[in-house]
Amino acid sequence: MTRNIRHAGIFSLLLLVALIVNAARVQLVRAPEYDANPANRRPDIARYQQPRGDILVGGEPVTGSRDTGEHLRFERTYREGPMYAPVTGFASQEYGTSLLEHVEDGVLSGSDPLLATLPLWNDVTRARNPGGDVVTTIDAAAQRAAYEGLGGRKGAVAAVEPATGRILALVSTPSYDPGELSGNGTVVGRTWDELNAHPDKPMLNRAVRRTYPPGSTFKVVTAAAALDAGVVRDLDARTDSPDPYTLPGTRTRLTNASQGCAGASLREAFEWSCNTVFAKLGVDVGVTDMAATARAFGFNDAELRIPFAVARSTFDTSVDRAQLALSSIGQYNTRATPLQMAMVAAAVANGGQVRTPYLVERTTRAGGSTVAAAGSRPVREAMRPATAARLKRMMTDVVADGTGSKAAIPGAVVGGKTGTAQHGVGNSGMPYAWFVSWAQGERDLEPRVAVAVVVEDAAADRADITGGGLAAPIARAVMAAVLTE
Structure with a gap:
């Protein structure tokens, strides 16, 4: 037994x-x-059991959380969602997250271990931290000026602070309301399908995720390359530039929209945007130096994050002389995001130095203590300081006496460059209207803002579509908003 x-x-x-x-x-x-x-469903139930942290602009939240009383209890809400969608992205119970909502999800959802007061405490207790907050660099007045300036037309605006790289505005239109994707019902599914099928692609962040031919705004880069390489030494010396200019090795003749470009000096050619002068300058500089200067400004960089990824702006390095001529006036395979072109303007304003742009100033715990801060940003020299100083003078001439007069702000020093970019098979598409600029207030020691604006579907006759007429007033409004604060 x-x-x-x-x-x-x-x-x-x-x-x-x-x-x-x-x-x-x-x-x-x-x-x-x-x-x-x-x-x-337990991870989802736990994830949505508490309010999500907020994304802040100017110290005020542009996001929130709504208690639904359901298993997935809290849904994301957005204040002025369409205006801030290119910054926040969406946080959906059905379709996940995008943009800042995605890259900062750990902080916002409370799952980031850095939010815990004591190391490994949550692993032992299985508790979840309250969601933290993400403080952005966006200037609310500049963001509104950009959004209202575009007025629903297809296009984008990017604005940065030249001395630091802080992104002050990031707008893409037409836009969408991220709040309509927050839940998980049938209405959310229909909205998702409609947004993805829409021909204007409202969920595409045109400011950082779409590249365009930059047209004549790229002449800032070409001028910098020519000055740094010593191809041009005197801004007022006549150049050996015929009008029209026959592209090397071809019978194709390049012409100008302006008169008097034959032999024009660099200053005159820049002020009146002479294609023939800059196409020949690009050929004279050569593909090696042109590519090096473009790369110094940020072109061909596939690693840029702000903190979400930015589409690569491109300058083709495998071109013949005719293609190089077109590339040097922002055509052929040259393509840029609006953020990249804002960086080009910022480099001129900042004495030739490019600061890496960034969108998040810091992240904080729910109580306000800092989790992480932006810190110092990498800097590189895009051109010599003397070259930047000469380009600043030429850009101010464009606004004072040339094609960018609609960007002028009383009492401020404003520099700019217009652009009208052809695209489509045989240039059949409606031209893109570009404007890049920077501005310095009368009491400022240095320029405070650099802006790039592109308008895709300008409501005007084809012959009347110009960066100076359509994009410059939008840039002016953004710059004025920053300078008046």
């Missing part, structure tokens, strides 16, 4: 050990598999 009891005890002990081993296997070894199983 005693032996039977002993055998039963040993058998029961083996069953207990097997149970413990299996429990450990399920909880430790197979836990990731069960967590990822679509049938497991």
Whole structure:
């Protein structure tokens, strides 16, 4: 009898050990598999059981959370969602996250270990931190001026602070309301399908995720390359530039929209945007130096993040001389995001130095203590300081006496460059209207803002579409908004 009891005890002990081993296997070894199983709703229930942290502009939240009383309890809300969508992105229970909502999800959702007061405390207690906040660099007045200036036309605006790289405005239109994607009902599904099928692509962030031919705004880069390479030494010396200019090795003749470009000096050619002068300058500089200067400004950089990824702006390095001529006036395969062209203007304003742009100033815990701050940003020299000083003078001439007069701000020093970029097969598409600029208030020691504006579908006759007429007033409004604060 005693032996039977002993055998039963040993058998029961083996069953207990097997149970413990299996429990450990399920909880430790197979836990990731069960967590990822679509049938497991516990991670989602836990994720949406508390309010999400906020994204702040000027110290005020542009996001919020709404208590639905359902299993997935809190849904994301947005204040002036369409205006800030290119910054915030969306946070959807059905479709995940994008832009800042995505890259800062750990802080906003409370899952980032850095939010815990004590290291590993949450791993032991299985508690969840309150969502933290993300403080952006966006200037609310500049953002509104850009959004209202575009007025629903397809286009984008990017504005940066030249001395630091802080992004002051990031607007893309037409836009959408991220709040309409926050939940998980059938209405959300229909909205998602409609947005993705819309021909104007409202969820495309044109400011950082779309590249355009920059047209004549790229002449800032070409002028910098010509001055740094010593191809041009005197801004007022006549150039050996015929009008029209026959592209090397071809019978194709390049012409100008302005008169008097034959032999024009660099200053005159820049002020009146002479294609023939800058096309020949690009050929004279050569592809090696042109590519090096473009790269110094930020072209061909596939690693730029602000903190979400930015589309690569391109300057083709495998071109013949005719293609180089077109590339040097912002055509052929030359393409840029509005943020990249704002960086070009900022480099001129900042004495030839380019600061890496950034969108997040700092992240904080729910109580306000800092989790992480932006810190100093990398800087590189896009051109010599003397070259930047000469370009600043030429850009101010464009606004004072040339094609950019609609960007002028009383009492401020404003520099700019217009652009009208052809595109489509045989240049059949409606031209893009560009304007890049910077501005310095009368009491400022240095320029405070650099802006790039592109308008895709200008409501005007084709012949009347110009950066100076359509994009410059938008840039002016953004710059004025920054300078008046």
